[in-house]
């Protein structure tokens with residue numbers, strides 16, 4: 267018995283990692299046929315550019331000569347190509363043909379800026395900017411050219427150090443290198459992004475059916491709210507021309523604050539990122555007729571441009587990207603705080619630019635002697651002058667270059683690294699120390715406690731009260747089920763469930779008392795963490811709840827956080843209906859529907875979970891400590907009607923039952939969603955299969971946050987004992 271469960275768990279862990287090892291050199295599938303939305307990006311770029319995912323190789327990533335890659339990128343920055351001539355030829359002596367710095371900063375930013383903390387989706391890890399849907403967003407216009415510029419570097423390193431350099435790492439590194447090449451500050455580089463084979467993990471970012479179900483834009487385009495990361499679908503944050511394209515700076519403030527907050531940026535970070543980013547490069551709107559067909563219409567040659575003729579048609583002086591035209595500063599190839607100085611030193615006049623969009627032109631203030639420089643601002647830039655907090659930082663950065671350097675450096679690293687999750691997922695030779703947004707945990711003690719002895723103590727508690735098993739199981743599940751495979755946040759490591767905000771969530775009501783039950787055991791062992799104790803107690807309860815007992819592998823070494831900071835966004839998300847909720851929550855957790863359904867069959871505590879899935883055995887006076895498949899039979903064999911508990915909580919009541927049978931909205935989601943219902947029927951019919959699936963899924967979710975690099979898990983390593 268024991269062996270069998272261990273093997274199942276290991277096999278599952280392996281299969282979960284297997285998708286990361288995609289063979290190199292193949293063009294996977296065409297991406298036109300994804301039946302997922304109004305636009306699709308065809309296979310052309312996918313096949314010829316940036317597509318073949320190289321197999322990730324941890325040792326290679328760790329030892330990659332980042333300086334050598336940066337030298338290659340630096341060369342590309344000033345090597346103007348006819349297919350997309352660089353901006354600003356002749357502006358700098360070292361860049362006679364022009365410079366791609368601004369383009370590379372924009373590429374890294376837009377690749378990363380799709381991140382949203384609501385569900386952890388988006389971000390540059392995966393480099394899904396290469397595919398539908400992100401690849402066709404209007405805000406990503408002409409970034410196909412930026413990727414084409416980087417492609418030779420990708421190919422070179424695929425040969426030189428196979429598996430070392432993903433396209434997603436290359437995009438971020440190109441942004442970093444561009445910033446440094448132009449004199450800007452960079453904190454460091456977290457290496458280890460792994461390229462996705464397609465854009466499916468971004469379908470919920472839209473515009474797609476998936477997005478409409480998970481994260482609808484209910485107030486309409488231009489007014490989209492959380493869960494969406496932007497106010498306007500297809501853009502990264504807000505419409506730079508102003509809310510609903512009305513060039514009124516005041517009206518844009520709320521959208522900027524809201525969208526930057528949706529990826530965890532505060533006011534100071536927001537101002538530093540906007541002005542720091544706009545220190546570089548220029549906007550492109552040399553003509554009023556647009557960029558031409560996007561990738562859905564013209565997959566092999568997207569955004570060809572519509573102005574000019576001959577070899578410069580749509581390029582260089584004829585380029586159209588955002589439709590605005592001009593640089594923000596007079597030295598767009600040099601890092602400095604001129605952007606902020608320009609904002610405060612000039613008056614600004616609304617004009618219609620050459621691309622037909624509203625933008626702002628500088629005027630000398632009354633009495634000023636200097637004539638304004640040839641620069642511009644967007645309505646979203648002007649908005650920074652319309653808010654007391656924003657303007658405070660505009661003035662600060664205009665006066666204090668060092669303050670800007672420090673703030674921008676940290677905010678940029680957060681922007682491009684946030685979706686990588688904890689520090690333990692970062693690799694490479696240029697890795698800076700753990701940052702607050704990575705929610706660092708203390709290292710495990712050198713000597714772990716005697717877990718067999720801990721287990722014996724837990725067993726005594728299980729015998730003392732028949733409901734304790736269900737309580738321990740519930741605590742461990744609540745502790746672990748915040749895990750998100752989208753941005754690697756959450757999970758039980760750290761045991762942050764002991765602190766606000768998690769301990770205050772209604773779903774965690776009563777768990778403080780369960781922690782009190784465990785406290786004497788915690789106190790008995792010097793090096794025992796709450797996180798390990800919580801997981802071990804739940805695991806032991808499940809093992810001993812089954813008859814005959816199960817053997818579920820336990821992997822210790824978790825440590826405890828000292829507070830609950832940074833877990834606010836892990837709280838319950840609300841969805842359209844119970845079916846979308848169970849499907850999306852399962853996806854975000856990185857589980858299969860069958861795994862999620864198996865986990866619904868854990869022990870449930872009548873006193874902690876008044877509304878949670880009473881089963882026959884409980885109602886017949888049986889024990890909540892018995893782990894059986896009764897839950898699935900009750901769920902699938904009854905008709906249910908919605909009701910409210912005495913506490914006003916949504917629940918479902920069995921229509922024909924003489925007994926009091928209840929279930930929760932997520933139980934109803936399982937019952938009414940085909941893939942989930944199929945697994946529930948399987949488990950209702952076969953208890954052994956349920957127990958096997960539960961043991962494996964339990965191990966996966968309990969250990970999901972035990973990162974060892976981007977794809978590894980410390981629990982996969984051979985045990986030292």
Ligand SMILES: *[C@@H]1O[C@H](CO)[C@@H](O)[C@H](O)[C@H]1NC(C)=O
Pocket residue numbers: 478479842843845846938
């Ligand atoms: C739930 O919402 C989705 C998306 O709108 C819809 O396709 C589905 O039919 C709904 N399901 C139920 C049970 O209402």
